Amino acid sequence: MTKNNEEIKIAVQNAAKDGRLSCTAARKLAADLGVAPREIGKMADELKIKLFGCELGCFD
Structure with a gap:
């Protein structure tokens, strides 16, 4: 099931803590939402949320 941008x-806003989101949490969120990790990365960039502990450059 894919999700719209909103x-x-x-x-992403709900998952982020103190303006940060771990790579592991972002990858899980992408899987849960049925979107590519890159979509989570783009939204995090738009929201000025920092991804940390990145694995494999999935969110570039």
């Missing part, structure tokens, strides 16, 4: 935005 749903992704809300999910």
Whole structure:
């Protein structure tokens, strides 16, 4: 099930703590939402949320 940008935005905002989101959490969020990790990365960039502990450059 794919999500629209507003749903992704809300999910990323809810998952982020103190303006940060771990790579592991972002990858899980992408899987849960049925979107590519890159979509989570783009939304995190738009929201000025820092991804940390990155694995494999999935969010570039």
